[in-house]
Amino acid sequence: MTRTLVWFRDDLRTADHEALLQACERAENPGDVVGLYVLDEVSPGVRPLGGAARWWLHHALESLQQNLAALGIVLLLRRGDPAELLLGLAQELGAERVHWSRRYGGGERAVDAGIKAALPEHGIAVESFNASLLHEPWTVQTNTGGPYKVYTPFWRQISAREPGLPRPRPVPLGPVEAAHRRLPELSQGPGELEDWQLLPTSPDWAGGLRRNWTPTEAGGHARLKEFLATQVQDYDDARDVPADDDTSRLSPYLRFGQLSPRQVWEAAQQQSPESVGTFLSEIGWREFCWHLLFHFPQLPHTNLRPQFDAYPWRSRDDSPEEFMAWAQGRTGFPWVDAGQRQLWETGHMHNRVRMASASLLIKNLGIDWREGEAWFWDTLVDADAASNPANWQWVAGCGMDAAPYFRIFNPQRQRERFDPESRYVSTWIPELNTGEYPAPIIDLKTTREEALAHYSQISGRG
DNA sequence: AGGGATTTTGG
């Protein structure tokens, strides 16, 4: 018998999962493949999940547990330090091999490298696979051998490349009851998801999330199918109208690996190239952000353009009232407030509104992009370790291939252009015309001028 | 994937 332990992380699916598939191909009986998820809140450099992500994770693990059970595979749940847990568990199980899908953040790579070095000393083989990206970051290089720092040439290169076809879901090994019977007695039981308390209870604020999402692997495939059948054709223009929300809404499924970018890519190839080009380039932006994180592991916390280190951003503590007005959707700018309330209620904010909301916080309120990034990390169901900070750095102007600093969104103008009938803002701000809605907390014109003055100082032209 | 001031265009 060859027993393989498959360590799931941000790849919570059963289809197009090379690590799982190869484990199953080696298996002869139920129980020869064992799944594991570790809730890691202790490894340095591994960012603890935000509240909305914890909600999604709970349901994603429930979904994975069911889908693995249908393949005759038990999913074990453990909490703690994976560096300790993996070895102990592999030994208790008598597993000869451990498989996983690669991670690309700095802290995650350090954890994985440590385990990959340690297990073979105990006779346990480790093999890792790609599951989260179209192309491994080290395979996409400029002519001079470095990482791309500009999106357009990056996209030119990867869009001309075939990412490879999705891999099939494994053939079932047998009934999961048989798998349970064949496992040795473990020092801990399989683990109970409820014990992790990932779902909010007092209060239960997840009602809006439940109403807006189906956080399962099947839900991801259904959303992909629906989007490609009915929305992608008009994506180019329709994506800019937040009242309709004709964006793909696939980001949380990609975040948790319930869908792979390769599955999305392959499904989109069934459509005409001109109708999916803009959509696929957004998948390209996600890829670009992950490649950036791989090459610049400081991305989540450090300006990629160091001259911004001298920018006099304020902290959340410097201006708690203004920060909370922004966070809770009380700035007096309907476009931004609607977005923040949509975020709080649904765990999601339309992309066109995200840009303006971030711009207001960073440029008009003068608050550090890291404060807004942390808020989004806690409240978005789709926040991932690469896209979230990379896009905040994009708006702030301090990232690679970022928006020029002097692009400052005007939330009133954005509302006129993209919500002229106020369908979006009135959905999220019922008191808009009742007199209870607050006046703007800052003056757009003067704060804009202040931001530009600060910018000219750090850019060396002041 | 901007905004705003200013200049130019064209009916």
Added chain:
DNA sequence: CAAAATCCC
């Protein structure tokens, strides 16, 4: 004289 193009931040 209003809309479009251009330039600057």
